[in-house]
Structure formats: C-alpha cells, structure tokens
Amino acid sequence: MEHYTMNLTLKVWKQKNKNEKGRFETYPVKGISSEMSFLEMFDVLNEQLVAEGKEPIAFDHDCREGICGACSMYINGRAHGPWHNTTTCQLHMRQYKDGDTIVVEPWRANSFPVIKDLVVDRSSFDRIIQAGGYISVNTGNAVDANSLPIEKQKADESFAAAACIGCGACVAACPNASAMLFVSAKVSHLALLPQGDPERKTRAVNMVEQMDKEGFGSCTNIGACEAECPKGISLENIARLNREYIGSVFSGSSDKA
Amino acid sequence: MTLNSKIPAGKLESKWKDYKSTCKLVNPANKRQLEVIVIGTGLAGASAAASLGEMGYKVKTFCFQDSPRRAHSIAAQGGINAAKNYQNDGDSTYRLFYDTIKGGDYRSREGNVYRLAEVSASIIDQCVAQGVPFAREYGGLLSNRSFGGTQVQRTFYAAGQTGQQLLIGAYQALERQVALGNVTQYSRHEMLDIVMVDGKARGIIARDLVTGKLERFFGHAVLLCSGGYGNVFYLSTNAMGSNVTAAWKAHKKGAYFGNPCYTQIHPTCIPVSGDHQSKLTLMSESLRNDGRIWVPKKQGDTRKASDIPEEERDYYLERRYPAFGNLVPRDVASRAAKERCDAGYGVGSSKMAVYLDFAAAIERYGKIEVNKQSIENADAAKIRELGEGVVKEKYGNLFEMYEKITGEDPYKLPMRIYPAVHYTMGGLWVDYELQTNIPGLYALGEANFSDHGANRLGASALMQGLADGYFVVPYTLGNNLADDIRTKAIPIDHPAFVAAEKEVSDRINRLMNIKGKESVESFHKRLGKIMWDKCGMARNEKGLKEAIEEIKALRKEFWGNVFIPGDINEFNPELDKAGRVADFLELGELMCLDALNRNESCGGHFREEYQTEEGEALRDDEHYMYVAAWEYKGDSQYELHKESLDYEVVHPSARSYK
Ligand SMILES: Cc1cc2nc3c(=O)[nH]c(=O)nc-3n(C[C@H](O)[C@H](O)[C@H](O)COP(=O)(O)OP(=O)(O)OC[C@H]3O[C@@H](n4cnc5c(N)ncnc54)[C@H](O)[C@@H]3O)c2cc1C
Ligand code: SF4
Ligand code: FES
Numbered sequence: 001m002e003h004y005t006m007n008l009t010l011k012v013w014k015q016k017n018k019n020e021k022g023r024f025e026t027y028p029v030k031g032i033s034s035e036m037s038f039l040e041m042f043d044v045l046n047e048q049l050v051a052e053g054k055e056p057i058a059f060d061h062d063c064r065e066g067i068c069g070a071c072s073m074y075i076n077g078r079a080h081g082p083w084h085n086t087t088t089c090q091l092h093m094r095q096y097k098d099g100d101t102i103v104v105e106p107w108r109a110n111s112f113p114v115i116k117d118l119v120v121d122r123s124s125f126d127r128i129i130q131a132g133g134y135i136s137v138n139t140g141n142a143v144d145a146n147s148l149p150i151e152k153q154k155a156d157e158s159f160a161a162a163a164c165i166g167c168g169a170c171v172a173a174c175p176n177a178s179a180m181l182f183v184s185a186k187v188s189h190l191a192l193l194p195q196g197d198p199e200r201k202t203r204a205v206n207m208v209e210q211m212d213k214e215g216f217g218s219c220t221n222i223g224a225c226e227a228e229c230p231k232g233i234s235l236e237n238i239a240r241l242n243r244e245y246i247g248s249v250f251s252g253s254s255d256k257a
Numbered sequence: 258m259t260l261n262s263k264i265p266a267g268k269l270e271s272k273w274k275d276y277k278s279t280c281k282l283v284n285p286a287n288k289r290q291l292e293v294i295v296i297g298t299g300l301a302g303a304s305a306a307a308s309l310g311e312m313g314y315k316v317k318t319f320c321f322q323d324s325p326r327r328a329h330s331i332a333a334q335g336g337i338n339a340a341k342n343y344q345n346d347g348d349s350t351y352r353l354f355y356d357t358i359k360g361g362d363y364r365s366r367e368g369n370v371y372r373l374a375e376v377s378a379s380i381i382d383q384c385v386a387q388g389v390p391f392a393r394e395y396g397g398l399l400s401n402r403s404f405g406g407t408q409v410q411r412t413f414y415a416a417g418q419t420g421q422q423l424l425i426g427a428y429q430a431l432e433r434q435v436a437l438g439n440v441t442q443y444s445r446h447e448m449l450d451i452v453m454v455d456g457k458a459r460g461i462i463a464r465d466l467v468t469g470k471l472e473r474f475f476g477h478a479v480l481l482c483s484g485g486y487g488n489v490f491y492l493s494t495n496a497m498g499s500n501v502t503a504a505w506k507a508h509k510k511g512a513y514f515g516n517p518c519y520t521q522i523h524p525t526c527i528p529v530s531g532d533h534q535s536k537l538t539l540m541s542e543s544l545r546n547d548g549r550i551w552v553p554k555k556q557g558d559t560r561k562a563s564d565i566p567e568e569e570r571d572y573y574l575e576r577r578y579p580a581f582g583n584l585v586p587r588d589v590a591s592r593a594a595k596e597r598c599d600a601g602y603g604v605g606s607s608k609m610a611v612y613l614d615f616a617a618a619i620e621r622y623g624k625i626e627v628n629k630q631s632i633e634n635a636d637a638a639k640i641r642e643l644g645e646g647v648v649k650e651k652y653g654n655l656f657e658m659y660e661k662i663t664g665e666d667p668y669k670l671p672m673r674i675y676p677a678v679h680y681t682m683g684g685l686w687v688d689y690e691l692q693t694n695i696p697g698l699y700a701l702g703e704a705n706f707s708d709h710g711a712n713r714l715g716a717s718a719l720m721q722g723l724a725d726g727y728f729v730v731p732y733t734l735g736n737n738l739a740d741d742i743r744t745k746a747i748p749i750d751h752p753a754f755v756a757a758e759k760e761v762s763d764r765i766n767r768l769m770n771i772k773g774k775e776s777v778e779s780f781h782k783r784l785g786k787i788m789w790d791k792c793g794m795a796r797n798e799k800g801l802k803e804a805i806e807e808i809k810a811l812r813k814e815f816w817g818n819v820f821i822p823g824d825i826n827e828f829n830p831e832l833d834k835a836g837r838v839a840d841f842l843e844l845g846e847l848m849c850l851d852a853l854n855r856n857e858s859c860g861g862h863f864r865e866e867y868q869t870e871e872g873e874a875l876r877d878d879e880h881y882m883y884v885a886a887w888e889y890k891g892d893s894q895y896e897l898h899k900e901s902l903d904y905e906v907v908h909p910s911a912r913s914y915k
Contacts, residue, residue, distance in 0.1 A: 017827065035530045037662075043535055043778070050776045050831070055822045058830055060323060062496040064536050066658065067421055068327040083661070090661045115467055116828040123444065126324050130436040134429035135388045139308040139727045142379070142386035146343060149397025159390035159415055162422060166326055193388050 004034045006098035010045065012057055013105045018113045018121075024103070034094040038081065039064060039071065041093055058117040066090040066230065069165030072172070073118055074105040079169035079228040087167065087230040107172035111179070111215045122168050124214040125182065131210035132203040133186040135196050148194055158192035161185045163231045170225035170233070176217030181225035183207050184241035185233045191244060201248035208245055260513075260886055260900040263688040264368035269906050270350075273372040276689075277732055281739035288313035291738050292746060294461055294476035296448045296503050298325030300420070300719055301702025302482030303427035304726025310434030312731060317474060318431065318440060319463055321447045321498055321833070326428040329484050329496040330722065333420020334541035334655065335404065336412035337719040339377040344401050348409040350374045355907060357717060360406040360586050361682075361710020362860035362876065363909035364516070364884075366902060368689060373708050376728040377720050381413055383727055387426040391415050404715035405542055406586035406914075412716045417541055417655045423719055427726070446472075447833060448503050451479060451510045451698065452757045458507075458698035459747055460754060462761045466833060469826040471758050473749040477741050478697045478734060481507060482726070485681040485703035487520065489841045489848065490793070491785020493678035494526060494539040500837040501844050504685050504704050512693040513886035513898060515686035515706030517844065518852035521713055521861045522794050523679035524550075524590035527662055527672075528610045537677040538662055540613070541655055542715040545583045547618035547648065548672070550574050550590070552611050556601040562612055562671050573597055577871075581914040588712045588861045588874070589914060591676035595794050596872060598675070605673045614671035619644035676794060680718060682709045682861065683851075686886040686900075690733035691725060694886075699734065701725035706884070711860025768835050769825055773818030777835045780815045784808065784838070784845055792849050797865040801853040805846055809893065812842040847887060847895060854897065857881045878909055 007030045015022030029045050036044070039061055046056035062070040071088040075081035081091045096102065104118065112120040162185070170181035187204050190196030196203075219238060226235045265272040283291065291314050295306040298320040306318045320328060340353040353374035358365060381399070385391065391413050392400040401410040415422040434440040445466040452460035452473070460475040483503035487493035508514045525540045525548075551570045558565065573593055575582045585593075594611050597603065604610050623644025627635040630643075645668050649656065656667045663673070685693050685700035687707055692699050702722040709717065747754075791804035815838070823829040858867040858874035859881070867875040884900040 033531055033533060036533045037535070040533045040535050044533060047776055047778060050778075050820060050822055053820070053822070056831060058828060062322055062327055062498050063329070063332045064497060065332050065538055066661075067418065068322070068329075068331045068496065069324075070322060070327050085657075086661060090658070092661060092664070094664055119828065122323055126326075126432060126435075126442070126444075129429060129432045134433040135386065136433065137383075137386045137430075138311040139304075139383060139430075139731065140379075142382035145341070145381045145385040145391075146398050148385075150393060151397055152393045152395050155390050155393045155397075158388075159392075159422070162388075162390050162415075162425060163418065165331075165421075166324065189390070190388050193390065195386055195388050 006032050006034070006093070006096060006100070008032055008096065008099070009101040011101065011103045012118070014057070014117055015114050017116055022114065032093055036093045037064065037089060038073070038075070038091040038093065039089050058119050060119050061089055064089040067165060069167040072107050072120065072167055072169070074107060074172055076103050079107070079172040080230050085230055085232050087165070107168050109171045109177035109216070111177065112168060112171065122166070124216070125166050125168065127214060128179065128183060128207055128210045129186065132199070132206035133190070135190060136199060137195070150194060154192050158189050161188035161192070161233065161237055164233050165231055167230065169228050169230060171216065173224040173228035174217065175222060175224065176220060178219045178225070179211050179216040180219035180238050180241065181229060181233055183211050184237035187241045187244055188237040191240065200244060201251070204241060204244040205248050260686070260694070260898055261688060262366060262900055263690060264366065265689065269367060269371050272368050273375055280732055280736035283735045283739050283742060285313050287742040289315065291315065291741065292317070292476045293734070294474055294479045295319070295482060296461070296480065297328065297482035297484060297702070297704070298428070298431065299328035299330035299482060299484055299702060300424055300427055300722035301704070301726045302480070303328070303424065303431045304723050305480055305482060305701055305730050306440055307427060307430035307434050308727050308731045309734070310431070310437070310439035313439070316434070316440040317443065317476065319443045319446045319448055321445065321466060323444055325431060325442060325444065326425065328424060329499050330424045330719070331421050332496060333719055334417040334539060335543040336402065336414035336419045336716040337380070337423065337723070338404065338411050338714070338716040339381045339413060339720065340374055340411060341378050341381060343399060344410045346409045348411050352409065353377060353411065356407050357708065357714055358710070358907050359912055360714040361712055362874070362912055363710065363878070363882070363904065363907070364859055364902065365708055365710030367904060367906055369708050372729070373721055373724050376724045379728060380720060380723045384423060384426050387430060389415065389422045389426040391422070402543055402546055403584060405545060405584045405590070406581070406714045412543070414543065417543070417652060420719060423723065427723070448506070449761045449836070450506050450757050452753050453510060453695070454747055454751065454753045457696045460749070462758050467828050469824070469829060471762055473754045473758060475747050475749055477738060477744060478699065480699045480701060480730065481685065481704050482701045483704045485684070486841070486844060487678045487681050489784070489845050490678040490788045491782050492529065492534060492537050492789070494523060494537050497536060500840070502837050502840045504700070505840040505844055507685060507693065507695070507698060509889050510695065511889070512695050512698060513686040513888050514683070514847060515884050515886050516683040516711070516851065517848045517887065518792070518855060518862055519682035519711050519860065520678060521587055521680035521682060522591045522676045523587055524594055524676045525613060525674045526677035527659065528605060528607060528675040538658065539677070539679065540659060540672060540674055542587070544613060544652060544655065547651070548583065548613040548615050549617055550583055550611055550613055552597045552602040552604060562604070562614070571602070578914045585914045586712060586714060588863070591794060592863060592872070594676055610673040610675045612671040613674045615648055615667065616671070619648055619668070622647035678789070678793070680713055682706065682711060682713055686884065690736065691730055692733070692737065699730060701730060711862055765825055765832070765836070768819070768839070769821055769832065771816065771819050771821070773820050775818050775820060777819060777821065777831055777838050780811065780819060781838045781841070783811055784842055787811070788845050788848070792845070792852055795863050795865050796852050798853065801849045804849045808842065808846045808849065815839065815842055846893065850895060851885055851887065854885060855881055882909070
C-alpha cells in the first residue's frame with residue numbers, strides 16, 4: 001500500500017458548554033499521513049493547538065478499536081464518516097487526499113445535549129437499558145450453561161443484535177432523531193434467547209416508553225440508521241421490536257404471545 | 258507490618274468451600290445500612306456492583322467514561338476460560354489451576370489460583386443466564402477453542418467480541434440494580450483520592466469531569482476495580498483512558514503495590530506505523546489456533562511473502578517449541594519474535610514485524626468443507642473460497658479490523674504482527690479476601706496483583722475479573738463488614754473528608770499553575786519511550802538504573818514545564834490526562850525499581866543477565882520465590898516487603914513448552 005502525506009482544512013464545531021451557542025472554526029492541518037486514523041489526525045491538530053497555547057478540541061474516544069462506542073463524530077454530513085460499518089476511530093486518513101476540506105460536527109439530537117465541542121451526553125441510553133434491557137437473574141441463580149441448547153442460528157442472530165456498541169450514530173443519522181435501532185437491537189438480542197423470553201413483552205413496552213420519555217423522535221422507516229450503524233445492526237430488528245411491542249400492547253403486557 | 262495473605266488452612270480443594278461455609282454474614286436488614294463504593298465498571302466493577310446491589314448493599318459506582326458500558330473490558334476479544342470440560346478432553350479444576358500456576362511461572366499463590374479455577378464454571382453459567390450470546394455448535398451447545406499455554410479447549414467466546422458481550426451482560430445486571438434503586442451510578446467521574454478515617458478506607462474524593470467540581474462520597478468499604486496500568490508505556494493495547502491513578506492514590510495512602518514490574522507483552526499486535534501512533538491494536542491470541550508464525554530463513558529478505566517458498570520460511574515457534582508450537586504462552590512468543598527481528602529476520606518496511614499466516618488454515622478448512630458438502634472435483638479457488646468462509650466465521654471482525662488499519666487484505670496476504678504492551682500482572686497487593694493492607698480497601702480485576710503470577714494466560718483476565726466480582730467479593734466483603742454493622746455513615750463534613758479534598762484541590766491548582774511550554778501528551782510519550790526501551794520486553798541492570806534517573810528528571814521537568822490549557826471548573830480532558838500522566842511518572846520509577854530488585858527472569862519479566870543458553874527465562878526460586886509488595890514512604894522512597902510463596906501441591910520446575 002502506497003503511503004502519502006496531505007494538507008487539509010478542518011471545519012470543526014466549537015461549543016464551550018451546553019448553555020452557550022456554538023460555531024464552526026476553521027483549522028488548517030499539515031503533514032497528515034495516510035496511515036493515520038481519523039482521531040490521530042485530531043491528535044495532531046490538538047497538539048498543534050496546545051503548542052499555540054490554545055484550547056484543543058474536545059471529543060469522546062477511548063478504545064480506538066471500534067468497540068467501546070465512545071467516539072462520535074459527524075463527518076461531512078455522515079455519522080462516523082464515509083466508511084461502511086466503521087466507527088470514527090477506525091476511519092483512516094487514506095480516505096482523504098491533499099487539499100480536502102472536512103466538516104466535523106457532534107451528534108445532533110435533543111436527547112443528546114452537547115457537553116463541549118464534539119462531546120455529547122448520551123446518558124439517555126443508559127436510562128433506556130435501565131427500563132428493561134436486561135434479564136432478571138441474580139448472581140448464583142444460574143443453571144448449567146449447557147442445560148439449555150440454543151439453535152445456532154438463533155444464537156448467531158442474537159449475537160448480531162448484541163453487537164450494538166451504544167454509540168448513538170443511528171440517532172444522529174435519523175432525521176427524526178429516533179433511537180429505534182438501538183432499542184430494537186437490545187430487544188432482539190434478548191428476545192431471541194430462551195433466557196430472555198419470560199420478560200420479553202414488558203421489556204419491549206418499558207424500553208419504548210422510556211425512549212419516548214427521553215424525547216427521541218419516532219421511527220418513520222427511513223433507514224438512515226441502518227446505513228450509518230458501524231456494527232451493521234439490521235432494520236429487521238425494528239420490525240421485530242414492532243411485533244413484540246404491538247403483541248404485548250394488545251395482549252396486555254404481562255401475557256406471552 | 259507483616260503481610261498476612263489469609264489463605265485458609267486445610268487442603269487446597271477445600272479452602273474456599275470451608276471459607277464460604279464459615280465466613281461471617283450480614284443479615285438483609287443490616288446490608289441496607291451498609292454503603293459500598295465501587296471504582297470502575299469494567300468486568301470486575303460491574304459484576305461486583307451488580308452482585309452487591311442484588312444482595313441489598315447500598316452501592317455507588319464510578320467510571321470516567323460517559324457510560325459504565327464503555328469500560329476497557331469491552332475491548333477484550335478472544336475469550337474466557339472455564340474448567341467445564343464440555344469437550345471431554347481431560348480438563349478439570351486441577352488442570353486449569355495447574356496451567357495457570359505454570360503459565361505464571363510459579364509466581365502466584367496456590368490458594369487464590371485454585372479458587373479461581375473452582376469458580377470458573379459458575380461464571381459461564383451466570384453469563385449464559387444473563388443472555389451472553391456465546392458461540393455455539395450446530396447441536397445448540399457451547400463451542401470452545403484453545404488459547405496459549407494449554408492443551409485443552411476450554412475457552413468460551415463470542416466471535417472476537419467476548420469482552421464486549423460479557424461486559425454488556427454485567428452492565429445490564431448493573432443497570433437493573435440502578436433501576437431498582439440499589440446502585441447509584443456516577444459516570445464521567447474520576448476518583449482522585451481515598452479518604453481514611455481511623456486507619457480505614459471510608460470514602461473517596463471524586464471529580465465530576467463535566468463541571469470540574471470535587472465531590473465527597475462516604476462508603477463503609479471502597480472497592481478499586483480500576484483496571485491495569487499498561488499505558489505507562491504510552492503505546493499499549495489498552496484503551497486511551499486506562500490509567501493507574503485510582504490504584505496509585507491508594508498506594509500513596511499506604512496500600513502496598515505488588516509486583517509492579519510484571520508486565521505482559523502480547524505477541525500479536527499490529528506493528529507501529531509511525532510517530533503519530535496513539536495506540537496499538539491487538540490481534541487476538543485466538544488467531545494462533547489457526548495462524549502460523551514465520552519469518553524468512555534469509556536475513557534481510559525483501560521478497561514479498563508470497564514469493565518466499567515454503568522451504569525458505571522459518572516457522573520458528575514450531576521449530577523451537579514442538580509440543581506447543583504456535584500456542585506457546587505470550588511471554589515466550591513475544592521474546593521469540595523480538596529475537597528474530599533483532600537478529601535481522603524481521604519483515605515489512607520497519608523490519609520490526611513477523612508474519613501470521615492463514616494460508617494453510619484456509620486450505621485445510623476449505624478441504625474439510627468440500628468433503629462436508631460432497632463437492633466433486635473442487636478446484637483450488639473453490640477450496641480457498643470455502644476455507645475463507647470458515648476463517649471469516651471464526652475471526653471475521655479481527656480480519657476486518659486489520660484491513661481497516663493497514664489497508665491490506667489478510668485473507669490474501671499474511672498479517673504483519675509485533676509484540677506490544679497488553680496487560681499488567683502487577684497491581685495492588687491483596688490478601689485472599691481481595692482486601693489490600695488498608696482495612697476496608699479492596700482491589701479486584703486487573704487492578705490487583707493476585708492470580709497470574711509473572712505471566713497471565715490468555716482468556717484468564719476476563720475469568721479473574723468476573724470471579725472476583727460475581728463470586729469472591731460478595732463473600733469476603735460480608736465477612737469483614739459483619740463487624741461494621743454498628744458504624745453509622747460518616748458525614749462528609751468530617752475533617753478527614755475536608756482534608757482529603759483540600760489535598761486534591763491543591764494538586765490540581767498546582768498543575769494548572771505551572772503554565773509551562775510542553776504538552777501533557779509529549780511528556781507521556783517521553784515516559785513511554787524510556788519504559789519501553791529499558792523496562793520493556795528485555796531489561797538489564799544498567800538500563801534500569803538509567804531509566805530510574807531519567808524518569809526522575811522527566812518528572813521534575815513535568816512539574817516545571819507542563820502546559821495545561823483551559824480551566825479547572827469545566828470539561829477539560831487535558832487536565833484529566835495531566836493528573837494521570839503525573840501518576841504514571843511516579844509509577845514508572847517503581848516499576849524499574851522492582852525490575853532491578855528481581856535478579857532473575859520469570860514470565861513477562863526478562864532480565865537479560867538471567868537466561869539459559871537457549872535464551873529461555875532463568876528463574877531463581879531460592880531467592881525470588883516471593884511477592885514483592887512495595888510500601889510508599891515518600892518521594893522516591895519505597896520499602897520492600899516480601900510475601901513468600903509456598904508451594905504445597907505443585908512442584909515448581911523449569912517451565913518447558915518444548
Ligand atoms: C485489546 C485487549 C484484548 C483483551 N482480550 C482479552 C481476552 O480475550 N481474554 C481475557 O481474558 N482478557 C483479555 N484482555 C484483558 C482484559 O480485557 C482486562 O484485563 C480486563 O477486562 C480488565 O477488567 P477490569 O474490570 O479489571 O478493568 P477495566 O475494564 O479496565 O475497567 C476499569 C474501570 O475503572 C474505571 N476507572 C479507572 N480509574 C478510575 C478512576 N480514577 N476513577 C473512576 N473510575 C476509574 C474505568 O472508567 C473503568 O470503568 C484484553 C485486553 C485488551 C487490551
Ligand atoms: S444501533 Fe448501531 S448506530 Fe445505533 S447505537 Fe447501536 S451500534 Fe450505534
Ligand atoms: S473509540 Fe471506542 S469505538 Fe471509537
């Protein structure tokens with residue numbers, strides 16, 4: 001693979017805190033290697049700003065391996081940037097060429113207020129999980145792990161839904177700022193397993209209710225979430241959630257369909 | 258002070274059973290009056306907090322990320338061990354115990370390790386009950402694979418995302434307790450000191466990372482589940498935020514630090530690509546089930562991998578260690594890679610890499626598939642295609658990650674890999690109950706030193722973190738808190754809280770007021786370079802002595818010339834990082850001191866002066882069969898306490914994987 005260096009112009013959202021108004025700032029960055037990750041390019045810019053005695057740009061990140069779900073940049077109009085199934089931290093600079101301009105914004109949604117610059121508050125996701133995104137089993141209650149065989153295909157499907165990293169890109173990508181993909185991924189993960197069956201109805205109802213309470217928009221089947229989800233969470237999960245939800249609302253939430 | 262490891266008397270197999278049936282209990286009404294602080298929400302912290310919440314304790318959890326679900330544990334890839342013997346291949350509690358003791362190069366406690374092996378099976382049961390979607394066979398039962406240092410298949414996994422799935426399980430259990438009101442969770446909060454009242458840990462000072470405000474919290478006990486300190490090397494496979502601060506603050510308040518120099522360097526990571534490198538990415542050890550490691554037989558060979566014929570390749574692990582081959586333990590595999598590269602056989606543009614090649618596995622699996630599907634006259638392309646499919650199912654996400662980072666397709670070209678700092682076996686010294694030498698202060702998971710000796714086997718950290726949190730601390734904490742049921746919550750205007758907060762606040766002010774010229778990042782990089790060069794994969798007396806002086810000088814420079822932009826009372830990641838790097842600058846010195854003291858090679862600690870003729874680590878059991886527990890006595894002053902390791906069941910011998 002050929003490596004090269006480039007000079008770029010970055011337009012980045014700066015916002016001191018959630019109460020103050022934000023604005024775009026323009027920064028030239030020089031000598032960026034095509035081997036860098038997108039966040040390493042931000043590291044270079046931030047080092048440059050610190051060297052000038054200025055405040056660096058705040059952004060969330062931790063694992064830099066595409067798994068913790070912390071990183072969250074809206075890059076040239078796309079959540080996590082242009083690469084399919086890729087988080088911001090795994091996007092690499094070989095995507096860009098010398099002279100490019102890159103616009104970077106935070107996730108924009110009422111339920112994700114900006115904390116500073118590109119950092120937003122996603123605690124609403126924790127509260128949605130608290131509303132029912134679990135199986136009620138205390139430590140020590142469990143039976144032998146192999147006492148209940150699970151069809152491989154079901155287990156694989158459940159795993160695919162469980163791969164959600166809770167990043168919120170689905171919300172950022174959705175014109176309605178709906179959290180349906182996130183919620184449906186959790187509902188599917190658990191509903192597909194026999195262990196999750198006893199609570200499946202109440203779980204769906206309670207999580208959706210909490211999602212509404214948090215002020216996320218409603219789902220109108222646009223599909224932008226699936227397109228931008230870095231973990232390939234499928235829209236089929238939303239269909240499944242709708243079935244679970246409708247089933248339980250009409251049958252009374254404690255009944256099993 | 259003498260170190261009492263509190264290992265229960267009696268036979269190895271009955272120690273934990275006896276402990277559990279005789280330890281003191283706290284009745285449910287009293288539990289509701291007892292408050293427990295849990296620092297960290299990784300596997301250790303989340304599992305402990307959830308379990309203690311379920312039992313009825315009043316729990317508070319803290320993490321510096323924006324959600325407990327993002328703790329570094331999320332990134333664990335390969336799997337978790339358990340002695341289930343589902344494969345009927347001869348596994349047992351004893352064998353897992355033995356493998357772990359041997360893997361740790363006879364530098365861990367028998368009692369602790371046996372307990373770990375004993376509870377391992379319950380962990381898998383618990384996780385499956387929570388809905389962790391482990392990989393399964395077509396018959397619907399759980400699947401297993403092998404990890405290094407073992408000859409059985411006891412590793413449970415969820416593709417290359419095992420840590421994620423286990424942590425999500427523990428996180429969900431934790432959120433359920435939050436919903437029930439048993440746990441209060443504080444995210445984007447960093448613990449910056451322990452509060453001691455009458456010689457006991459009774460609370461913490463934490464900083465709200467959004468507002469910058471310092472806050473005080475009371476607890477009858479404090480559990481540190483704050484992870485490892487591999488980031489002292491700057492470059493490591495750890496998450497960017499992983500740090501030693503919580504453990505280091507405890508150390509400075511009197512908690513002993515155990516075996517700080519025991520660092521694990523993982524053999525299979527994506528090599529450094531340039532100065533911009535901010536972290537290193539692991540390629541899971543599970544890949545060594547199917548990948549073969551090799552370098553060219555000729556020094557400085559510049560041919561492409563595919564142009565080097567089979568007979569001109571040196572599969573050096575298979576050659577040197579025929580019994581374990583590519584699945585030797587990590588320390589052995591890492592040193593062997595370094596040896597080849599140092600000798601001039603490395604590959605890639607930097608020449609600091611070796612190949613991890615899947616071609617043989619792809620062909621083998623392809624042929625099996627052809628047979629399974631009864632395809633007649635399959636050509637090489639068909640076999641390849643089917644084989645790639647099998648490899649994709651096993652390691653797809655790792656291959657994808659490799660391609661995203663390097664831009665190369667590992668299905669077609671062998672991966673280039675090199676060792677990188679990965680895990681720290683050292684940590685706060687704890688007794689059998691996971692209590693540090695400070696009463697009321699516990700350490701769980703990677704933050705403690707307990708179970709892995711001088712080298713951890715793959716897939717055993719997840720096991721240990723969850724063992725500590727789900728199955729050990731719920732008993733041992735009760736045994737101690739039973740004596741505390743009359744202790745009322747201490748008001749946070751108690752002088753001890755006031756004094757601790759002032760200390761923290763003074764230090765932050767001091768940092769902000771330096772107003773120097775050099776960035777925190779730059780100091781961190783410089784420290785990392787010293788550590789990697791002189792306290793990394795190979796260490797020697799001269800280098801370690803130099804490193805100690807260099808670190809002292811660098812620390813001085815840091816406190817005179819670091820520049821931290823922004824303000825104290827706002828969201829300020831540079832300030833957060835400055836505090837962490839300041840602690841690393843102290844820890845690094847202690848690590849070198851410990852490495853210098855240990856005049857032997859064992860596990861991940863390789864002193865060049867102590868090796869066999871074949872370059873294998875040479876232990877000195879007569880003089881160093883002990884845990885080095887260091888006490889902080891003031892700036893650059895440490896006193897060594899020794900806990901001798903008594904082997905009653907296993908007979909330490911030279912570790913051989915040949
Ligand atoms: C890339 C990678 C892959 C791995 N793969 C495997 C594997 O396949 N199998 C295996 O067994 N092991 C694996 N490991 C090792 C294993 O993941 C870790 O050892 C383990 O997850 C550590 O868990 P923990 O709960 O102790 O700490 P962590 O998960 O590191 O959690 C630390 C917690 O402490 C909090 N914290 C830290 N300091 C503070 C503070 N001052 N104030 C407040 N909160 C604080 C953090 O916010 C976080 O919540 C891997 C490690 C890496 C790096
Ligand atoms: S569904 Fe996808 S985009 Fe949404 S939070 Fe989960 S991983 Fe992120
Ligand atoms: S930093 Fe963890 S997913 Fe990007």
